[in-house]
Amino acid sequence: MASHGQDVTLLTVWASPFSMRAKFALLLKGIEHEDLPQDLDNKSKLLLESNPVHKKTPVLIHKGKPVSESAIIVHYIDEVWPETSPLLPQDAFLRAKHRFWTDFIDKKILDSLGRFVRSSDGGAAGALAELGDEEEGPFFGGGSMSFLDVMLAPYAVLIPGVEQVMGLKPASREQCPRLHKLFGAVAEHPSAKVALPPIDKLKEYIQARYGSK
Ligand SMILES: N[C@@H](CCC(=O)N[C@@H](CS)C(=O)NCC(=O)O)C(=O)O
The missing domain is CATH 3.40.30.10 (Glutaredoxin)
Incomplete structure (x- = not known):
């Protein structure tokens, strides 16, 4: 490093x-x-x-x-540290989009994932399907990770973890291809091995803390 x-x-x-x-x-x-x-x-x-x-x-x-x-x-x-791997784009309109989707994720996805974890209402899928798919990929930053990709990266393990332990039904590949592509690319990113926990360890934690459905 x-x-x-x-x-x-x-x-x-x-x-x-x-x-x-x-x-x-x-x-x-x-x-x-x-x-x-x-x-x-x-x-x-x-x-x-x-x-x-x-x-x-x-x-x-x-x-x-x-x-x-x-x-x-x-x-x-x-x-x-602006020199290495810039995360936010130069363009003010694009920066606003990254902030918009971050706000959306934190208000909507997290809220519905949290509600699901607490009450098993399965509400995350609807929120996830609203994420836009107009960008080139695999990341929202194109070939490298951007601010929004970093904001979303934890859900590449968190959503499968909750899904597998508690039976969450997230948006399908057909409903939300952009997000599936992103999560696949995040999972393969070299930094993911260090920044994100192994799925099995996370599943044990979710099971112990929230139990299965
Ligand atoms: N909006 C905060 C949320 C941080 C957050 O909720 N952290 C949790 C851990 S997942 C925490 O520290 N909880 C302790 C508490 O609520 O007392 C952020 O984006 O950093």
């Missing part, structure tokens, strides 16, 4: 899609960093002091300064 000689620490939880986003962005940029895994049942003083508003992971601590919220962290990483 290329070293940028930076003082970067990531407060992280391995099963958290938000932590996976931050980890993916750091790996794509080749930024040397230290992971500090957190116990959310017994929050560390460092986590509470670094993210006093939400008290959530991930938190990126760069040169002693904490940045919270996964999308904001990935944006920060892209701004501070």
Whole structure:
């Protein structure tokens, strides 16, 4: 991994899609960093002091300064280290699209996936089918991963994990070909092996935490 000689620490939880986003962005940029895994049942003083508003992971601590919220962290990483693997496009309209879909994912997909995990209502499929398919692929960034791809990457393991343990019926390949293509490409990306947990480990976690349907 290329070293940028930076003082970067990531407060992280391995099963958290938000932590996976931050980890993916750091790996794509080749930024040397230290992971500090957190116990959310017994929050560390460092986590509470670094993210006093939400008290959530991930938190990126760069040169002693904490940045919270996964999308904001990935944006920060892209701004501070712009040279390698730019994530947001130059064009302001395209940047707005990345932010629009990120907002959509965080409000709609996450909400319905969360509702499914809690109440098994299967609502994620409808939200997923709304993701646009007008772009060339395999990534929304074309041949390389962009901001939106990083935002979506954790769902390449999270959705199959929830599907296989709890019987979630996500949008089919026919309903949502663009997303299936993206998830396939994410799963094969070299950084996925480090940024995303193995599906079996994730399934054990989902089973233990939420049980099967
Ligand atoms: N909007 C936040 C969500 C972060 C989040 O929900 N993190 C969870 C782990 S998946 C957490 O730290 N939960 C602890 C808590 O809610 O007390 C982001 O994008 O970073």
